[in-house]
Amino acid sequence: MKLVNRIMFGLIITVGLMLVYSITDEYYRSREIVDIAAEKLENQEYQDLISAAYYDETPVFEQTVTQNDKEFLVLIYQAAHITDTTNGLLVLEGFQLLVVQKSGEMLPEYFDVLVSADSDVEVSYTGFNLYNLGLYSAFDPDTQGSLFLRNYFEKDDVFQTITHITFSKDEVEIFDIEVELTESLYTLKTPLDNYINEYDEVPLTDIDGVSYNAPIIINVRDKVTRNVVIYLVVVLTSYYLLFIRQRKTLGRDKMSEGLKKDVDKLNNAKDSDISA
Structure with a gap:
């Protein structure tokens, strides 16, 4: 016994x-992330909140949306990842959505985001409220990726212009944004491909036309x-x-x-x- x-x-x-x-x-990693995000929001350094490694610091879309007593700043940036495949390094480009709440009652922790494009192309994402800071973004529920990847909006190998982004909860619309995200807005892939072809490695610093987002190291x-x-x-x-x-x-x-x-x-x- x-x-x-x-x-x-x-x-x-x-x-x-x-x-x-x-x-x-x-606990301590989450607290550190909250502190960093809160500081960036206070200083309006929104580009530093982009989750992708590569981005253009100038948003391709910026608009203030008012819904009842709520006010949101909607920002969309170009962003890209580089992944290692059997055929070599591959650049995946897309758009990063950031929504900053300026006033009013916060949205739920999770909600639905529907991105619509021409030719009836629609892609569903899950929106989230980062640690209840009033900072919202979206991710692909299947891959957990945070970008609106370019290839998701191609039909017959032709990119379809993104026209609407709709936020909803339990099929009740929160607000809808009319946008015009065209293929011409993608400008990161060419300089990244050129760098890879020349150096056979990924850039770990800013290069011409592309900003580098160094990973945050949190030591607990x-x-x-x-x-x-x-x-x-x-x-x-x-x-x-x-x-x-x-x-x-x-x-x-x-x-x-x-x-x-x-x-x-x-x-x-x-x-x-x-x-x-």
Whole structure:
């Protein structure tokens, strides 16, 4: 039984250690992201909130939308990723949507975004409110990608001009934006392809016509280590009290008054039997 208890204790401790590590890591990373995003919003450095590695800092679309008591600044940027394929480095370009709420009650944490183009082309995305900061964007629910990729809006290999972006929740429209995002607005692929062809690697700095978005490095190792150490101290103390100290003190504690009376009765009964 003691062995089983120790095995169960060990399993609980292992699961607890994993939870302490993951919860601490996620909490402090999320808090750091919130602080960075809040600072960028306050300074109106919206281009720094683009999630793609490459972008043009000048938005291709910018419009203020008023809906009842709500006011939104809608921004659309050119953006691109570079992915490594069996055929070499491939540039994937698209549009990045950012919506900054200026006033009014915030939208739900998640909502629907429908992007419509000519020739009845429609692509559905999931909109989200980043940590309830009033900063909204959208992602592809299948790939988790945040760009309106160019190839999604091609029909018979011809790009179809994007004309509308509709926000809705539970099939109730929140607001609709009329846009005109044409093929001519895509200007990132050519300079990126030229750089790759010349250097056979991806650019890690700004190049002519393309801005580079360096990844944010968040180091929470010291905080994770601190919480893990605290957890292990608590665990070792609990182990000592449950399995070591308990064994050492077993039978050494003073008897309670009730137990003492029971023992006296047994001794008296034993003495009576002997006398008889």
